[in-house]
Amino acid sequence: MLRTLFITGLFMAASMTTAQGNSFDQPASSPFGKTKSGEAVELYTLTNGKITAKIATLGATLVQLHVPDKDGKLADVILGWDDAAGYQSDDNQYFGCTTGRVCNRIAKGKFKLDGKEYTLATNNDVNHLHGGLDKALSKVVWKARPYANDKGQGVEFTYTSPDGDEGYPGNLTVSVTYFIPTDNNALRINYTATTDKATPVNLTNHAYFNLAGAGSGTILDHNLRINADSFTAVDDTLIPTGEIKSVEGTPLDFRKPVRIGERIDQVDKTSTQGYDHNYVLNAPEEGKPMRLAAVLTDPASKRQMRVMTTEPAVQLYTGNFLKGQKGKDGKTYAHRSACCLETQHYPDSVNHPKFPTTILKPSDKFTSQTVFQFSIAGAAKE
Numbered sequence: 001m002l003r004t005l006f007i008t009g010l011f012m013a014a015s016m017t018t019a020q021g022n023s024f025d026q027p028a029s030s031p032f033g034k035t036k037s038g039e040a041v042e043l044y045t046l047t048n049g050k051i052t053a054k055i056a057t058l059g060a061t062l063v064q065l066h067v068p069d070k071d072g073k074l075a076d077v078i079l080g081w082d083d084a085a086g087y088q089s090d091d092n093q094y095f096g097c098t099t100g101r102v103c104n105r106i107a108k109g110k111f112k113l114d115g116k117e118y119t120l121a122t123n124n125d126v127n128h129l130h131g132g133l134d135k136a137l138s139k140v141v142w143k144a145r146p147y148a149n150d151k152g153q154g155v156e157f158t159y160t161s162p163d164g165d166e167g168y169p170g171n172l173t174v175s176v177t178y179f180i181p182t183d184n185n186a187l188r189i190n191y192t193a194t195t196d197k198a199t200p201v202n203l204t205n206h207a208y209f210n211l212a213g214a215g216s217g218t219i220l221d222h223n224l225r226i227n228a229d230s231f232t233a234v235d236d237t238l239i240p241t242g243e244i245k246s247v248e249g250t251p252l253d254f255r256k257p258v259r260i261g262e263r264i265d266q267v268d269k270t271s272t273q274g275y276d277h278n279y280v281l282n283a284p285e286e287g288k289p290m291r292l293a294a295v296l297t298d299p300a301s302k303r304q305m306r307v308m309t310t311e312p313a314v315q316l317y318t319g320n321f322l323k324g325q326k327g328k329d330g331k332t333y334a335h336r337s338a339c340c341l342e343t344q345h346y347p348d349s350v351n352h353p354k355f356p357t358t359i360l361k362p363s364d365k366f367t368s369q370t371v372f373q374f375s376i377a378g379a380a381k382e
């Protein structure tokens with residue numbers, strides 16, 4: 001009897017009805033393996049019946065994203081692995097993870113804040129990259145809180161990074177919420193963070209996209225539009241010089257849709273070894289918090305993705321260091337077989353007072369939102 005009541009209670013909690021009478025289900029979860037130190041990792045599934053995302057508690061990482069093509073055929077459009085072990089292997093180049101505390105680079109891993117010098121790990125030649133080593137946000141297990149309401153399904157991941165982790169000041173509490181609305185083929189990611197000491201924060205998602213399906217070839221035939229007139233010029237170690245340069249007349253000009261492969265040779269033999277550039281996004285439309293960052297289209301499947309964000313910049317990275325590692329379903333991830341569109345603040349902002357600030361103060365709350373919106377090219381406005 002008690003057991004029946006318990007099971008009925010569980011069932012009711014899992015499938016409820018809103019005040020408006022719509023029924024909705026809590027996102028399901030399943031085991032995704034363990035970390036090297038034995039911590040259990042869970043995988044959460046969000047869906048609206050048309051697109052489906054799977055997100056792991058390890059690194060609050062987007063593991064799968066299934067999206068329909070022009071014929072309604074689904075493909076998983078991001079690179080990743082089938083279990084937590086893959087994400088902890090040397091082959092993992094930040095696939096799908098929540099990247100931070102500070103994504104992108106900090107020159108020589110050093111910065112000064114309130115008169116004190118801080119030293120971080122240098123894990124990218126002489127520079128600090130993507131939050132550092134094993135305590136970076138991409139490497140730790142987050143707490144998950146799945147939820148559902150009449151608008152869709154979501155899961156909120158939270159993690160408190162202790163004062164001094166990876167050399168950063170302050171106890172930083174971060175929340176990353178993934179959400180799929182019922183009525184829209186979009187994946188929304190909302191970030192918040194609070195701290196008890198001033199500290200730099202720059203959060204992004206590092207999903208590698210291939211709209212023809214992960215592991216199906218290069219992205220050189222994808223068309224890309226980036227809503228940016230300028231980019232942050234960098235030195236040989238990809239640290240901004242401080243100069244904001246126009247894209248006009250350069251292979252970085254994606255203001256009109258261009259095949260990614262069209263001019264990639266012109267940036268191949270440079271320090272970026274392909275596209276690995278931070279674009280300064282054009283201002284949002286009057287009164288709108290979100291701006292268009294980019295539109296990525298696969299002409300064959302006609303899958304199209306619009307990236308919208310509250311962030312001032314986007315890093316375009318064309319998988320220049322992918323090396324043929326084997327991922328989900330044994331598929332191979334060749335050089336340039338995916339690209340990342342990482343919404344963020346400019347790299348090394350903490351050492352560039354003229355850039356929009358990345359310093360979070362104890363009295364403030366960091367908030368940021370990015371939306372990956374899917375449609376069929378030609379069916380709606382580009």
Ligand code: GLA
Pocket residue numbers: 093094104129276315316317321340342
């Ligand atoms: C970012 C960087 C690249 C590279 C990748 C991960 O996009 O800008 O240089 O580090 O992450 O491999």
